[in-house]
Amino acid sequence: KQEVTQIPAALSVPEGENLVLNCSFTDSAIYNLQWFRQDPGKGLTSLLLIQSSQREQTSGRLNASLDKSSGRSTLYIAASQPGDSATYLCAVGSRDDKIIFGKGTRLHILP
């Protein structure tokens, strides 16, 4: 059974710093991996989608990497801003069409 873990559960970082959020999964037979952002009381916004054949995806200040063999993905945020404060969720898609979410990392950027 696929399990997705995100550590740490919460993170506070001064504005301007670069940071890395981690996601690990137990079954490497994944189809894709998606990073989402969730603001308090809001829905999920898709940030990046990495297919299993890819190693990374970039969008603006965000870069997501995927290492299937080690069961890990990272989300790198460059030059963090207070507006980046949110919960970031990792979701793993498997070939049986199931999507399994981690519990997220609550990120707080200190002004």
Added chain:
Amino acid sequence: DAGVIQSPRHEVTEMGQEVTLRCKPISGHNSLFWYRQTMMRGLELLIYFNNNVPIDDSGMPEDRFSAKMPNASFSTLKIQPSEPRDSAVYFCASSLSLPNEQFFGPGTRLTVL
């Protein structure tokens, strides 16, 4: 496109009452997903449809929960009878095909007293 639309945004009801949550997926998307989010359990997939057909409902917690998708532009999640432990945020998401990038609605915050 307006994105995934859910209604109501908030629902407060009493234990034992029937609750119906509604979802309109993004036009052209052929897969629809219902999720439940709680502090304790995080985000859980309840059921998903492909081309209006339920593919996997193994996440539906009990027989009190049922979901339908009568056409490509509408789905409902019904809880009958509702219980306080059903209180959660229920999200609907859609995607162009399986498995692919999912787009989420704003959610329905359900409170069962």
